[in-house]
Amino acid sequence: MTRDPFALWVYLAERPLLWLTVTLVAYGLADRLSQAARRHPLANPVLIAAAMIGAVLLGLGVPYDRYFDGAQFVHFLLGPATVALAVPLYENRHAVRRALVPMAAALVAGSVVTLVSAVLILMAFGVSPAVMASMAPKSVTAAIAMAVSEGMGGDPALTAVLVILTGIFGAMVGLPLLGALGLGEARAAGFAVGIAAHGIGTARALQFSPEAGAFAAIAMALNAVLTALLAPPLFRWLMVQG
Amino acid sequence: MVQVFAVLLACQLAGEVVARMSGVPVPGPVIGLMLLFAVMAWRQRISAVLPAASGDGTLEATAHGLLRHLSLLFVPAGVGVIQRLDVLGRDGVALVVALVVSSVLGLVVSALVFRALARRSAGGPA
Structure with missing residues (x-):
């Protein structure tokens, strides 16, 4: 039996249970906030939940790998959920x-x-070619984007971060922006969000309507394939021109 | 429910095998998506081997249940941003401008092209 709170903390912080629970509770809170804000695009549940958990980890000095030991059980479901987009x-x-x-x-x-x-x-800003290569495939699902980025001399971990930020941004502004421009028809808007913001955009489009979600899902899948084929030669060509 | 999960995982597994063996640059789950689509299109004929997908609505209900919380599944990857705060600090302005402008351009161009051609082929907005 452990009476020392610090020893208990050390015990729990090293086990998957704590961080899996934190992930689900943070998402539950973020989803409630998003509902309370009537699904306002700025109240994106992925952004709110990730920011809360990130702040906790940084504040307590817990490394991301330790957190991921628990969160991987949620992360794993991305595979079957992608398959389920067939429905x-x-x-x-x-x-x-x-x-x-x-x-x-x-x-x-x-x-x-x-x-x-x-x-x-990025060229105009004069950033390094490695950062450019990490950014180039950011609009497609992380597995493909990371492989493409690495093949072009980028940093796959940075690409993963940019993929997530792009998805959150696209999910937040995509549908309201297209609606304001008179392009909010479900098929066109859903497809555009799937191209620009992969699975996170698709999750948002599914909330909007099943038809928009279906077009986002197919756009996400097609753009993953096209980017894998097209990004390396296109990027090389841009580097030569620049 | 358990049977549906078995079908989803089997499609993903088959997708991973196809992706690895063929070397095509497509993620396993995306090939799995195509396989499940084919299973649904053919399910009347193959219902004997796939009871869970035989059309009682369990597959649809489970898939929609999983997809209702698709956002949750991106949270662990989203927290990974804390690992690259240094790069985001150094090249932050350039990265934010490139990300925002390219995403907005991509959204608008995709939707504009889609709408222009959907009108032409359908003779008007559907």
Whole structure:
């Protein structure tokens, strides 16, 4: 039996149970806040929960790896959840089939514009090529983005961070921005959010409507494939031009 | 519910195997998504081997339940930002400007192109 609170803390801090619980409780709080704010885009639950947990870890001096030992059980579910996106996609298959041409064109245009503009802006700021390579594939799902970044001489860990920040930003501003510009139709807006903000944008689009979610899911999948194929030659070409 | 999870994991596993063996640059779960889509399209014919996907609504209910909290699943990766606070501090302004401007351009261009071509092929907004 442990009566010393510090010894108890050391015991718990090293076990997955504590950080798994903290992750679920923080998300529960963040989701309640987001609901209380009537799903206002700035009250993004991923951002709020990650900021709360990050502050706790930094404040207590707990390394991220220790935290991830517990949080990995939640992280693991990303795989089966990605597979489960087949269900809204299947339920909206007729709408998707009717929109094959607009999807293909929007995919190529959106993907290229995003990548090229990001690299050109970083070039103008004079950051190192490694940071540019880490930023270039930021709009696609982390597994692909990290592999692409590493292949181009980037830092996969920095890419993972930029992928998450891009997803949160796209989920926050995507639908309101497109709505304000008169581009808020569910299929077009959902597809655009899937291209620009991968799974985090798709999660937001699913809350908006199942149809927007289905188009976001297919955009996310297609952009992952296109970016893996297109980013390395495009990035090399931009480096030569610059 | 348990059967549906087995189907989801089996699709992901098969996707990982295909991705590794073929060397195509597609994540395993994305190939798994395509496999599950094929399973759903063919489920009448293969219902004998896939009872959970045979159309009683369990697959749909479980998938929608999992996807309702998709945001939660990104929280552990999101906390990882604390590992790169140094780079974010050094190149912060450049990274924020590039991230914001390129995302906004990508969103607007994608939606504009989609809408322009959807109108042309359908003869008007659907």
